[in-house]
Amino acid sequence: MRASNALLLDILTEMAFGDDPLDRIILIAIAEANVAAVASDPDLSCRYSTLGAPPPDEMRQPVSVSAVAAKTGMAFETIRRRIRQLAEKGLCEVDASGVRVPTRVVARVENDAALMEICGLTRALYLQLRNNGCLGELVDRSIPPFAGTPPVRTVVRLAFSHFLRMMAGLVRAIGDLTTALILLATLRENAEHTADLPSAVVSPGLMPDALKVPASTATIAAMLELSEATVGRRLTRLVREGRCLRRKGGVIVAAAYVQRPEIMALLEFNYTSLLRLFEPLRQPGILAAWEAERER
Template identity: 35%
Template sequence: MPEDTHGVDRRRLLSRLGGDFQLDAARRVARSMSRDVATVLVFLEINRANVAALTASREPIAEPHAGVPGLPPDHMREPVSIYLAARNLGMPYETTRRHVKKLTQVGMCETVPGGVIIPARAFLDPRLMAVAAENWAATVEFVQAAGRLGVSDSGLRQPASPDQFRQVNRAVSAYCLETACHMSRVMDLEPLAVLILRAVNLANVRNLTQDPDAALAHAGLADILPDAERRPISVYGLAKYLLLPYETVRRSLLQLEAKGLVRRDKGGLIVPAEVVARPAVVAGIAELVALTEILLSDLAAAGLAYQPDS
């Protein structure tokens, strides 16, 4: 997406749409596994590493598992060490190890020679299959919402492949991971703190994405909503939204407050406009937009693009 689309800079708008999409996808997976969003990030990172060599190609997976197109069987999955998964996530080793243990206890992760894998049978769990269907519907709506607001990659649309469903879900999983890890590096924060910070900011400005006119009026990188117009969110509301223990959220917020990234305002928490306007944050948002553009391009290449008449 160019900086100026039909005369309007839509980069901050696309960042908000992508942020809501990312967090909602993570929440759906967390609910299905009865785990928090930090565990979901570890789950996604292990699976990404397991199938990275396979997904580098757009060719359909020739050997499906249990008759499911695009689902590689265990012997095709490359194990990853907990150390490497932690490094890729920017998460402490012990924290990552605890999340791996949680996943292993519920059969969502398995230790094999060379490291750990997310076994193919995990994706056949009815709960995860239901989430995959929900993510598909949410992805279609995300593409349509972006298109209606002037952001579209329809020209790159290709015919759907035999494993389109899995290709789309893999692209969405990669996006959720990459955006979290990217902001973790930009803000020098652990991924969980990044998700909490992003959730606060999105809650502050969610009214903009729900109103098309307001969305377009605050669409560009320079269009920052002033503090007086931000809608605060409580610690309890934040914990409930992210499916995290209250104390976990409270401790992370204390760290974010100490760094000046979050402020307690009347009615709850806000990310001040001053923070959103910092050059490093603006540059990070521009790079998040680039990742969102890549997602839209990948979805179009998989056969899923904006259809104006839908």
């Protein structure tokens, strides 16, 4: 969870569109729903797998506002208001059939750079988890490494699906999306000094409070592009509820909170979601290609 937590937050910061994390989550949810038919069809997924081959508008199925609200865990009125604002900025289109992110937005140069970065982060997460023995043996040695044009869009579609599953899981376990993002950012800062260490070296189980580096309000606010006032109010409530602890220099997420049943269930859900992210990359030889790079 410590490793994959970083991917979730990096996806938010790498996205080239949207003024804040909630807008970006909404755009990811819309875009992912628009190409669900492509992602579920092996032939179409292969046809539209590379950076230079975004699915055209006729392949993008509109999605309802209520479906976006359900997928993100946000209130319907919040989603409707934000989608209207995003449409005014030209980032999505709304009509009677629903909402979609058009190809002209998806294919922007700055978006290509973001997709390349997210693909690289997904690969790095896979290799980090493999180095830590977290995923078991996913690679089929009989499958040759993928050798064609990198299927960036295929990898990113799977990463976005994992991202949205985890956002929904976080809302269920924590209560609301903004608080969930603040807890994720706090956890990342608490454990960032151990990011390159094997999990077994850090601790045999959950990271104890004594090993965590406190996160300041300003650092969390900057990471999430939220106001310090908003983050400060949420952190005060989290401390009052016992979910976080005050320490010199900031706050830490309490180990006692991570041990609660709903959070432990979230850790299990994260593991299952990671398998759903990486397993589809086995048969095309993408994992084998990553493994070959790892061994070089």
